Amino acid sequence: MQRHSVTPRPDWREHVERDLGFAFHTIDGALYWDETACYSFTAAQVDELEAATNELEQMSLALVGDVISKGEEAFERLRIPRVAWDAIAGSWQAGEKNLYGRFDLAYDGVSPPRLLEYNADTPTALFEAAVVQWDWLQSLWPERDQFNSIHERLIEAWRNFGLGGAHLHFSAVRNHLEDGGTVDYLRDTAMQAGLLTDRIAIEDIGWDGARFRDLDGNAIEALFKLYPWEWLVEEPFGEHLLSGVTKVIEPAWKMVLSNKASLALLWEMAPNHPNLLAASLDAGGIAGKQARKPIYSREGGNVQLLDGGKVLQETGGIYGAEGFVYQAYAQIPSFDGNHAVIGSWVIASEAAGIGIREDVSAITSDTSRFVPHYFE
Amino acid sequence: MKKSRTVKLALLGGASLALAACDDNSGPPNDARYFADAKECAAIYDDASCRESARASEQTHLAQAPKFGRKEECEQEFGAGNCETRQSAGGGSYFMPLLMGYMMGNMMGGNRFNEPVYRDRQGNAVMNSGGRAYNVGSFGATAGRTAASFRPAAPTQIARGGFGAGAAKFGSIGS
Numbered sequence: 046m047q048r049h050s051v052t053p054r055p056d057w058r059e060h061v062e063r064d065l066g067f068a069f070h071t072i073d074g075a076l077y078w079d080e081t082a083c084y085s086f087t088a089a090q091v092d093e094l095e096a097a098t099n100e101l102e103q104m105s106l107a108l109v110g111d112v113i114s115k116g117e118e119a120f121e122r123l124r125i126p127r128v129a130w131d132a133i134a135g136s137w138q139a140g141e142k143n144l145y146g147r148f149d150l151a152y153d154g155v156s157p158p159r160l161l162e163y164n165a166d167t168p169t170a171l172f173e174a175a176v177v178q179w180d181w182l183q184s185l186w187p188e189r190d191q192f193n194s195i196h197e198r199l200i201e202a203w204r205n206f207g208l209g210g211a212h213l214h215f216s217a218v219r220n221h222l223e224d225g226g227t228v229d230y231l232r233d234t235a236m237q238a239g240l241l242t243d244r245i246a247i248e249d250i251g252w253d254g255a256r257f258r259d260l261d262g263n264a265i266e267a268l269f270k271l272y273p274w275e276w277l278v279e280e281p282f283g284e285h286l287l288s289g290v291t292k293v294i295e296p297a298w299k300m301v302l303s304n305k306a307s308l309a310l311l312w313e314m315a316p317n318h319p320n321l322l323a324a325s326l327d328a329g330g331i332a333g334k335q336a337r338k339p340i341y342s343r344e345g346g347n348v349q350l351l352d353g354g355k356v357l358q359e360t361g362g363i364y365g366a367e368g369f370v371y372q373a374y375a376q377i378p379s380f381d382g383n384h385a386v387i388g389s390w391v392i393a394s395e396a397a398g399i400g401i402r403e404d405v406s407a408i409t410s411d412t413s414r415f416v417p418h419y420f421e
Numbered sequence: 422m423k424k425s426r427t428v429k430l431a432l433l434g435g436a437s438l439a440l441a442a443c444d445d446n447s448g449p450p451n452d453a454r455y456f457a458d459a460k461e462c463a464a465i466y467d468d469a470s471c472r473e474s475a476r477a478s479e480q481t482h483l484a485q486a487p488k489f490g491r492k493e494e495c496e497q498e499f500g501a502g503n504c505e506t507r508q509s510a511g512g513g514s515y516f517m518p519l520l521m522g523y524m525m526g527n528m529m530g531g532n533r534f535n536e537p538v539y540r541d542r543q544g545n546a547v548m549n550s551g552g553r554a555y556n557v558g559s560f561g562a563t564a565g566r567t568a569a570s571f572r573p574a575a576p577t578q579i580a581r582g583g584f585g586a587g588a589a590k591f592g593s594i595g596s
């Protein structure tokens with residue numbers, strides 16, 4: 046794993062906007078898509094990342110089964126609201142399919158990849174990984190390989206999803222460029238799989254007393270929501286969603302994995318696993334340098350790096366009300382002063398590719414930069 | 422290979438953008454011809470094959486053609502008047518491009534090739550295969566679903582065998 050400086054394509058902004066519809070390459074005036082650099086891997090390193098990702102996904106699925114069979118006690122430890130328990134168990138027992146997830150890994154090319162966290166419910170940075178970095182490599186070195194078959198696997202996953210002719214609505218919060226771009230891309234892949242699709246802002250979803258409805262009055266028979274389950278269940282229409290009247294993607298059972306308390310339960314299930322970091326729900330449960338993460342958090346909010354009770358570094362945010370998980374500190378490898386975290390994608394529960402985000406800070410946030418990769 | 426062979430976008434970016442990787446060779450076979458329907462086909466091939474191809478293309482069309490909740494979105498891709506309404510199982514309606522006919526080929530080989538053909542907003546005849554868009558020709562200004570209005574695209578000639586002579590001559594490459 047190496048970092049290289051690269052000359053950006055002279056017309057890259059115009060090209061990605063016009064030909065790919067990539068609208069969020071620059072966020073709040075700062076570069077987000079960054080092709081002034083790239084990472085290279087060896088085939089053996091890619092194989093290791095792929096194997097670790099598949100292993101982590103299988104452990105995660107085992108954990109869901111374990112939590113559901115334990116019931117109340119496990120749900121309480123995960124701080125999952127009681128109102129959602131039946132829907133979680135029901136969706137798992139019915140074998141509801143899942144589309145995607147992103148494992149964030151600390152990896153330096155030498156030591157085994159370690160799981161920082163699993164974005165199981167609402168992962169983004171998908172379009173950049175699936176399309177933009179693929180297009181970048183085809184422009185520069187089409188003969189080189191990349192760990193990225195995300196696009197093909199998404200289309201395949203939609204074909205196998207069992208939605209039939211159901212009218213599938215893709216939903217995100219209104220006026221959010223990055224989330225909107227991510228659901229537009231997912232909708233694009235579903236259309237290519239022959240599904241009947243539509244787009245609706247999460248705020249515009251209607252309820253007629255029996256069914257969810259879009260703005261044209263059509264029934265929302267299936268819903269892809271880029272909006273956290275833990276928020277949906279607490280909101281006014283949450284109970285209708287939990288009733289199962291609409292098929293929801295990701296399925297309700299992803300709530301077991303989308304909260305960071307699951308990191309502690311994974312460690313209990315597979316202590317000392319080479320791809321896991323020690324994690325505990327108890328302050329003081331982990332010795333030495335560690336990260337304190339809110340059980341429900343996004344984009345790196347409210348994370349503290351601790352050493353013996355001393356705060357070394359922290360980020361602000363609105364999260365933390367449900368408590369925290371304490372995770373042994375993982376050195377995020379630094380390349381020329383850039384901390385690189387690997388986002389490893391699973392599509393239909395199979396490893397499908399990676400995207401790399403760099404940050405000058407050791408805590409990756411939504412202001413990090415996406416940097417492409419290849420391997421040989 | 423761990424990268425996607427091709428990444429085509431249906432909705433985002435340029436219309437019918439096809440970014441085909443270089444090892445992509447799943448286009449129509451060389452003998453593929455366009456027919457608007459089984460009757461046109463029967464002037465050249467046997468009736469049974471033609472009816473079977475037309476039926477298979479219709480099924481592919483229903484299963485795989487892009488479907489839109491709004492007519493405007495469909496017409497943005499396929500042009501005004503080129504979309505039709507269908508009823509969904511749930512009782513609502515949706516839109517999909519009109520089936521303009523089909524490509525049929527590989528008549529000498531065992532695997533007969535059938536793919537539905539659509540007209541895009543520029544009048545191109547496009548085939549959708551496994552998420553890839555192929556421009557297989559164009560439709561004349563006079564609208565109508567007949568072979569007479571169809572102009573096949575110039576075939577892409579791909580020369581091969583420019584590398585490998587040394588390996589053929591010296592045998593083993595590895596050391």
